[in-house]
Structures are given as structure tokens and as C-alpha cells.
């Protein structure tokens with residue numbers, strides 16, 4: 639199998655004459671943690687929405703495992719194993735942490751509620767959900783109502799519900815956004831851990847996270863690809879530094 643799991647070719651999205659994504663060609667290698675970075679308005683979210691088919695490209699192609707998925711529907715993409723985390727909005731706040739992971743598993747297995755009411759299958763389901771909670775270090779929160787969890791732990795739950803869908807490619811949307819130093823560190827370590835045997839494409843603003851764990855970085859600016867490469871390569875690129883003028887440039891330099 640090719641080492642390229644996801645590829646875009648000249649991906650373009652126009653909104654009423656405004657080009658939000660402009661001829662982006664990128665390749666995500668199997669097994670990599672790949673970051674999509676760029677200043678505000680660079681087109682990162684629009685790219686994610688194109689990849690998960692929430693938006694239809696104006697032109698260009700998207701290939702997953704070499705198959706053209708440009709015209710596929712969101713549910714088809716998910717069945718193929720391209721799973722996007724939806725920040726906290728995707729978990730049910732008044733259910734427990736364990737219940738939220740079970741829902742992710744039920745979705746993945748696609749089995750009916752009646753099937754899961756049988757005692758044996760329920761215990762199997764709980765067993766698998768507890769394994770996933772252990773993987774993201776949330777065992778102690780299993781019976782906590784989700785709304786009562788600290789913010790950083792909710793983001794870890796979001797990763798657990800994404801894992802429940804058995805992703806071949808995980809798309810993480812700013813997984814450390816709004817976190818304090820300790821939570822950023824914990825989630826960074828978690829991403830590294832769950833990346834084993836999987837591929838991750840993430841939008842991330844925190845350059846310490848990007849420099850610490852990402853194998854490849856694609857930098858967007860005004861919808862177009864500005865630079866690509868390792869962290870050392872992109873952070874020594876004068877055009878990238880210019881694009882990040884201001885506070886983010888300081889972060890970019892500080893992460894060395």
C-alpha cells in the first residue's frame with residue numbers, strides 16, 4: 639500500500655468570488671502526525687470542511703488511499719475511516735463520560751439499540767468503552783457527568799469518542815485550544831500516544847505542540863500553500879515568519 643493516505647490536488651473553494659482555499663495540493667503520509675497551520679483566515683477550517691465533505695470543492699481532487707473521494711458524502715468518508723473530532727460540541731454534556739464513549743462505539747458498530755440491551759453485549763460494550771477511557775487516561779472519570787469534567791479532560795474525551803469510531807485517519811481540530819500549560823502538555827502526550835498505528839492531520843495554533851510532535855507541517859496563507867516541511871524547515875523560512883508577524887511569530891521562534 640502507498641505511504642500516502644490522503645492527498646489533495648489543486649483543491650479550491652470559492653465563496654461568491656472569494657477564494658478561501660486556492661489550489662492546495664498536500665500529501666499526508668501514513669503514520670505521520672501532520673499539522674495544518676496558518677494565520678487567521680488562512681483557510682484551515684475550510685480545508686477540513688472540504689476533506690470531511692461538509693463543503694463541496696469548487697475544483698480539485700481529494701484522494702484517500704488512492705481512491706478519488708471528491709464526490710463522496712460525509713457518512714461514506716466516515717465509514718472509510720476518516721474521522722474528525724468535533725470539539726466538545728460532539729459529546730453529550732448531561733451523559734456520563736462512559737455513556738458518551740459507548741455512543742461512539744454504537745455508532746461505529748452500527749448495531750441496533752435492541753441488540754445492545756442484551757446483558758452480554760452491554761458488558762462487552764462497557765468493556766471496550768473502559769479500554770478506550772484507559773487509553774486516554776480518563777478511567778477515573780467514567781461515571782462523571784461530562785459537563786462536570788475539567789475542560790482539558792473534556793478534550794481528551796473528544797479524542798476517546800473519535801477513537802471509538804476506529805479512525806484510520808484522525809482529523810483533530812485545534813485539540814489544545816483554550817488550554818492551560820498542564821493540559822496542553824497532557825493532550826500533546828496523548829496525541830503522540832494514540833498516533834501509534836494511526837495517522838493524524840491536525841489544525842493547531844500552538845507552535846510548541848506542532849514543534850514537539852508533528853512529522854510534517856503545511857503552512858497556509860490566504861488560502862494557498864506557503865511552505866511545507868519539518869518544523870525546522872518551516873520555522874526557518876522567512877516567508878513563514880513574515881506571515882506570522884506579531885505574537886504568533888514570537889511563539890514560532892520561542893518553540894525552537
Ligand SMILES: Nc1ncnc2c1ncn2[C@@H]1O[C@H](COP(=O)(O)OP(=O)(O)OP(=O)(O)O)[C@@H](O)[C@H]1O
Pocket residue numbers: 653656657658676677678679680681682683684685
Ligand atoms: N461560508 C463562507 N462564506 C464566505 N466566506 C467564508 C466562508 N467560510 C469561510 N470564509 C472565508 O474564508 C477564509 C478562510 O476561512 P477559514 O475559517 O477557513 O480560515 P482559518 O484558517 O480556519 O481561520 P481561523 O484560524 O481564524 O479559524 C476567511 O476569509 C473566511 O472569512
